[in-house]
Amino acid sequence: MSIARVLGWLATLALAAGLVMGFGVAPREATQGNVQRIMYLHVPTILVAYLAFAVVLVASIVYLARRADAADRIAHASAEVGVLFTGICIVSGSIWGKPTWGTWWTWDARLTSVSIFFVVYLGYLLLRGAVDDPERAARYAAVIGILGALNMPLVHFSVYWWRTLHQPPSMLKPGAAAMPPSILAALLVNLVAFALLYAYFVVKRSRVLAREAEALG
Amino acid sequence: MSRRGRFVAGGAVIAAALAYLIYSGVTQSAVYFVTPAELQAAPVAGKVYRLGGMVAPGTLRWEPTTLALSFTLTDGKASVPVRHHGTPPDLFGEKRGAVVEGRWTAEGYFSATQILAKHSEEYKAPHDGEPAGYKGMMKTLSTDGK
Amino acid sequence: MTADHWGYVLAAYGIAALALGAYWRRLVRLDRRLPGRRPR
The missing domain is CATH 2.40.50.140 (Nucleic acid-binding proteins)
Known part of the structure; x- marks a missing residue:
């Protein structure tokens, strides 16, 4: 079996385990009720999106330094999956916000910075499509891939630096997580599941990109 | 200026502009509420x-x-x-x-x-x-x- | 005690499943369209 296949099956199993943890094992949260279970989708997707854009950053630096096409393909694939996951995070957060906050959307620092984040990497993908010469497309994209990562600390720390409607992180913060172990366990299983899904998508996507390049060149 | 130098300079200008845009966008929504x-x-x-x-x-x-x-x-x-x-x-x-x-x-x-x-x-x-x-x-x- | 809003939970997970499924299907389709498939 190829790596992609193994990753695909692992991700499928982990996602199933994540659903069991999120809906079967974790308790109904005391303050919010069952709508809190959206968190098992919302938090892992953004954390894996951070990972995806960190990979874009590193792969872009490697590409500019070594001009290795493989690094460019990994950056391209990783950005695509990162945008997908960020989109899922935003949509699920909005659906959660309506019954809990009382609004689908508000322009606080967290929601604004994550929107900018999303748009920058969407721009990255659009730019890749707009430039015909693959070498130039890769070079320009690498610059955006590096600059876009500047926004990452802004997204994460916005809830500490400014007053926001969005609450601060519960898991990715100094000190113990502010939640019972069963909720934390459900989050961690889902985090692993989405990380595996990310890896599967990136491996598969960069292979397709490699074969596209082969077919063209 | 060499090709590489121009590329780095251009990148720095874009970086500064992007950082400014992002920062001003976020600070506008920074005072989200008053106490x-x-x-x-x-x-x-x-x-x-x-x-x-x-x-x-x-x-x-x-x-x-x-x-x-x-x-x-x-x-x-x-x-x-x-x-x-x-x-x-x-x-x-x-x-x-x-x-x-x-x-x-x-x-x-x-x-x-x-x-x-x-x-x-x-x-x-x-x-x-x-x-x-x-x-x-x-x-x-x-x-x-x- | 707060209401549960199962409809919202279902909508969030449903949209995520659709998006991930659509992306997966796109990858499979791109893979099939290319010539010279490697043995799997």
Whole structure:
């Protein structure tokens, strides 16, 4: 079996385990009720999106330094999956916000910075499509891939630096997580599941990109 | 200037522009709400504000028939009476954080057009004591929004 | 006690499943369209 296949099956199993943890094992949260279970989708997707854009950053630096096409393909694939996951995070957060906050959307620092984040990497993908010469497309994209990562600390720390409607992180913060172990366990299983899904998508996507390049060149 | 040098210089210019855009975009939404103390220090009647604080215990009144809602928002230093017409979100309640949008009136109360509940980062299993929300909200209020 | 809003939970997970499924199907389709498939 190829790596992609193994990753695909692992991700499928982990996602199933994540659903069991999120809906079967974790308790109904005391303050919010069952709508809190959206968190098992919302938090892992953004954390894996951070990972995806960190990979874009590193792969872009490697590409500019070594001009290795493989690094460019990994950056391209990783950005695509990162945008997908960020989109899922935003949509699920909005659906959660309506019954809990009382609004689908508000322009606080967290929601604004994550929107900018999303748009920058969407721009990255659009730019890749707009430039015909693959070498130039890769070079320009690498610059955006590096600059876009500047926004990452802004997204994460916005809830500490400014007053926001969005609450601060519960898991990715100094000190113990502010939640019972069963909720934390459900989050961690889902985090692993989405990380595996990310890896599967990136491996598969960069292979397709490699074969596209082969077919063209 | 070499090709590489121009490329680096161009990249630096783009980086600076992008950083500025991002920073100004976020700082515009940085003062997301004012606190009761800040509002009371210089209230302007008729001006639109976003006001954030904790719903003071024992002040919440809601008439389900007329949808008339009134409560007091406090940050521990000052408090502001708020009136609203409508159904509040689920997480809204006494001793919990809330952000309200509306106008300060000449009559000395805050007329809210929208009520938002602020959630804390604490999650609890059922029957785990004090409602989450209070501590997180007070923490937010104590940090100075720049 | 707050209401549960199962409809919202279902909507969030449903939209996520659709998006992930659509992306997966796109990858499979791109893979099939290319010439010279490697043995799997």
